[in-house]
Amino acid sequence: MIYREAGQFKTSYASDQAVFPIVQDRVFVLAAVVAAFVVPPLIAGDYWLQAILIPFLIYALAAIGLNLLTGYAGQLSLGTGGFMAVGAYSAFKLTTAFPQLSIIAVFLLSGLAAAAIGLLFGIPSLRIKGFYLAVATLAAQFFLIWLFNKVAWFTNYASSGTITAPDRTVLGVTVTGPNAPAAARYVMALAFVAVFALVAKNLVRGRIGRSWMAIRDRDIAAEIIGVRPLRTKLLAFGISSFYCGVAGAELVFLYLGSAETLAFDINQSFLVLFMVIIGGLGSILGSWLGAAFIILLPIFLTRLPHSLGLTMSVALQKQIELMIFGGLILFFLIVEPHGLARLWQIGKEKLRLWPFPH
């Protein structure tokens, strides 16, 4: 009833090819974005912004990045943590070497640095596929982390080997470093992920995205119809690593404040890959849902017994959390192997007919 597209006639190609062809979708997404910019900074406390929303936004960006590569272009990668580390360390080097440089430019440049490294490690994808490629990207993960741990130049010779985000401002507001208010950091993270999600959405429905999907679905067929595998695959690696690099820079500058290489270990790669798989391969919305699932659900599960008035030891609580979380992952993969995004799609189909299903 509410979600009806009857009467919405597309009279031009432009309206037919819009990002959100249905008016309700358009209104909802626009309202959600506006609300995301306005409401949390006004009403949410430090805990909400700092511990929940900011990591969620950052991981959503990383998940979108990996989804472009794995979901759309079909190249399985376990190097996400490594590419995020490249972004983080180059952002640190850039901003300490050129303090005058706007932090936004620093983030974008560190994304480019990550893209360059991504291109390099994407080269094997031309010859190896599937699980074998995963192993090759795993090498990237281990090599990059080893490199940042080994070469003290990356940390400006800090004896501890950690990188620390200095105070940087955008339009006079401190957005990074310990003195930055959580709201400013949140808005910064949100702005980045909103813009890049839109870019990703447009990428995947245009020529590039279609060529990625062609490669994913059948690379030989794609080659025959004129998609160049070399360029397409490398582009996927480059753009995906760009996203991951920006996310990595944000992870240190907007969320953690200081980090060591351990923050980008193999578990990060798995975490982001799980987000993509659970959210839905080949779906931008899926990346958001996956990030929400992986980041928010454990926090909720930890606090559930407490809010139900049950008193139990924190260790037991944690074990239960891990069990339920694992169980839910299995549950969702069995119920909907195509991810949460597919569930939403099914729900949408039903909503269109509601309340008169035929």
Next chain:
Amino acid sequence: MTWRVALVGIVALAVAAGPWVTRVQAAGEIFIPLLVYRTGPYAPNGIPIANGAIDYFTLVNERDGGVNGVKIAFEECEDQYDTKQGVECYERLKTKNPVLVNPYSTGITYQLIPKAPVDKVVVHSMGYGMTATADGRWFPWVFNFPMTYWSQASAFVKYVAAQEGGMDKLKGKKIAHIYHNSPYGKEANPTLEELARRHAFELTLLAVDHPGQEQKATWLQIRRLNPDWIYISGWGVMNQVAIKEAAAIGFKMDRVVGNWWTGTEVDVIPAGDAAKGYKSMNFNAPGAGFKVHQDINKFLYDKGKGAGRRDGIGEVLYNRMVVNAMLNVEAIRTAMTKHGNKPLTGEQVRWGFENLNLTEKRLEELGMKGMMRPLRVTCENHEGNGQAFVQQWDGKKWNVVSDWIEPIREVVRPKLEAAAVDEAKKLGYTMRDCAKEK
């Protein structure tokens, strides 16, 4: 299909609603958050630490009715020794107005150091964290007394010299440092390098990657190198593996010395008899023979209020946290002499930390005579005047085998002050004038 939809709905709702749930803290108490790791790869180390904290704070509440009548409230939060979860824990518990925090993880400490002056929460990283923060002129909010890693490393070198027969005998000796490849493990390196230059001993640095289960290559290098002494900065499973590997290559156990995080019961027991003779640094005496342990037994465990098992009392890390909790309480008590016996703010407690003067007499009153050294903290020196000793595992328990060793302060302190300037610059701090603080 409906149940499926319902379940999906419930989960979605839960995800959205979960973090809203918070509890309000009772007024009239001082709140201390406990970041613990009772699960995960570092749980064997985390459990005695967590139990020690709860037992001591409960003891103060039960036996003395709190600190000068003000009860201590605390709440645990499980972080699995994971920095991100630790930050989430800290942010969650921050809503309850904590006055101080003991992170018990170098990673989390590094997160909290910049936040401390902003949130007005004292960070007490006892014997860990960032060494440079011992310069209180730059880092007013961070304390790492009774000792830092750098002081510890210098005490270790002094111990080696004493065993070899004097500082001049160090010349040409080979010392290997096997360290956890993380900020924590790297901490001791600059001091060891400096001392190696001064005393002309050969230092080899060998990194072991997290988590440290795989050390074959490292110990192969040790075999080839055949050092005179080995110093280990490890944590968790890395320690057990290192001790087993040392035994496997037949290295003389009494020449392997761990730092104070590399010498607890869970590190040596898995290696069995092979661990006999293994040494480690420490600043709190092991064993359950102190009066405070009798009190813990009497007021808590005899009444079924203990946090752990009775046989865990007196473990190295349990005692360490008891000492840590005692220092927290005494700092609060010191702050009360100035601000009155009421719930204090972080700012007031910070003053207490900075003016802490723990005398031999006070330690005796607390039932901890001999468990640690008297300690005095000042505005400039947040490390205090602590000393370390060496303990040795005899297959059943740890025994103290050295006197208290004074660190080589004339080497450590200037380096520390230089590092403090570097680190503080990164954070945009300015140096305060300690002459004006009172």
